[in-house]
Amino acid sequence: MPSKDTMEAMSEEPLIPYPSPAVLAPGGPSGIVTSLRMVAFDIDGVVLRGDTVLPAAPHALADVIGRGLLLRYVTNNSTRHRVEVAERLESLGLPAEPGMVLTSAAATASYLRAEFGEGASVLVVGGDGLVAELRDAGLEPRPVRSATQAPGAAPQSETPQPSGIPAPPDITANSDVPVAVVVGLDVGFDYATLAAAQAAIRGGAHFIATNADATFPVEGGVLPGGGAIVAAIAVASQQEPLVIGKPHLGLARALVDEAGGDPAAVLFVGDRLDTDIGMAAAAGMRSALVLTGVTARADLDRPGVARPDFVLETLADLSGVLDGLLADERMR
Ligand SMILES: [Mg+2]
Known part of the structure; x- marks a missing residue:
């Protein structure tokens, strides 16, 4: 459980990186640079576009496995459980099992479990996939709409005050005070x-967001993302x-832990400079930008953008x- 000082620091400093960049410095805590062990792929715009597998993806993914490297699929989407994400990828003919998937929901669940321990009560503003990930991690998630309604009672929204404005919810009515609100x-x-959160x-609960994405891509356009709800x-x-x-580092930390603790052991492949490449750079991972998604080569000339180590036209590259990274290691 963080100290009160930590809680105050969290409230005063927006979007603090977790963990601190120093913890994820190349070479890791030991200072010894290890070999490449993992290739982690963003999903949309990298291996899929909508429900279509990008042409070079199957061979590239098989190549990663064939070289004995760990393969991971990474997504900020918090609405689906890893099992569902793996089933979808597998149904599209890609090599996938739940242990190869990391979502922002799963990374959030790991963080909360490490920080607050088994059985911690968390109030959830989110979908069933997030609730299931939290439960799988040993936490006690309470979906916010059920938490604000006493068993058998009418929903709060149906018992407005005379003004038409609902009474402030008593979030402690049904059980203990949550240690965190997860959004x-x-x-x-x-x-x-919104009122319950x-x-x-x-009331003192930590405010934890799975992601701060402004938009959510759907066939033919975008919808408001989790970040819009977090902002409210x-x-x-x-x-x-x-x-x-x-691009925050909680998700990066989960990958680095799996890769043995050294961020340089991870190559992150993504299609967005602000989130994918930004996270990889901040975490000390190697990074590759692939141009099959939202970023064009000309975007790399914009000032202030994160710089990838490699730029790939498609995953065929x-x-x-x-070959180059593994040859460098052999020469060391
Ligand atoms: Mg993407």
């Missing part, structure tokens, strides 16, 4: 949800969240990058 994309988000955070709760509670997903 991801929640398509049922409404005023009562606000009440819990004002931040304004209402006057607190800034700790964000786990890309990955095997040359791996």
